[in-house]
Amino acid sequence: MRRVIFLVATLVALSVPSLVSAAAAVADGAAGAVRTDPVESMVKVTFALGLVVAAIFAVAWLFRRMGGLTGVNSGSLRIVGGISLGGRERVVLVQVGDEQILLGVAPGRVQSLHVLAKPIETVKPLQAGESFAAKLQAALMQRKTP
Numbered sequence: 178m179r180r181v182i183f184l185v186a187t188l189v190a191l192s193v194p195s196l197v198s199a200a201a202a203v204a205d206g207a208a209g210a211v212r213t214d215p216v217e218s219m220v221k222v223t224f225a226l227g228l229v230v231a232a233i234f235a236v237a238w239l240f241r242r243m244g245g246l247t248g249v250n251s252g253s254l255r256i257v258g259g260i261s262l263g264g265r266e267r268v269v270l271v272q273v274g275d276e277q278i279l280l281g282v283a284p285g286r287v288q289s290l291h292v293l294a295k296p297i298e299t300v301k302p303l304q305a306g307e308s309f310a311a312k313l314q315a316a317l318m319q320r321k322t323p
Contacts, residue, residue: 257299270297 257277259269267282268290279291 257297272296272299 253274255272257270257272259267261267265284269280269282271278271280275296277293277296278289279293281288281290
């Protein structure tokens with residue numbers, strides 16, 4: 178998250194001089210030093226702002242595509258499932274290694290509710306090499322089998 182904020186701040190800092198120069202050109206035009214077309218200046222400012230917004234969206238898309246904000250995940254800790262109990266309260270099942278723990282999560286508090294003696298069987302998430310069609314076919318075949 179800090180990288181994204183730093184990158185956005187850098188992009189904004191790099192675009193500020195062009196915005197300032199465009200604003201200065203408009204101000205100089207108003208003072209009579211250089212006569213510029215106000216429509217042209219607004220187009221330049223709008224274009225510069227559009228570039229900054231496009232860069233922000235491009236960086237957000239890139240991070241989502243690459244999974245850049247997930248951190249290092251060794252696979253030993255994952256959220257198996259969860260359910261909302263109210264506006265801000267949840268029950269979450271967390272897998273830690275071979276053990277599953279049921280947690281109660283509320284604002285400002287996380288409490289262990291139960292450690293399961295036998296882990297609940299879960300469906301594996303789709304791996305990179307597997308196709309959706311193959312996974313769907315396997316699920317349909319499993320459903321048909323009594």
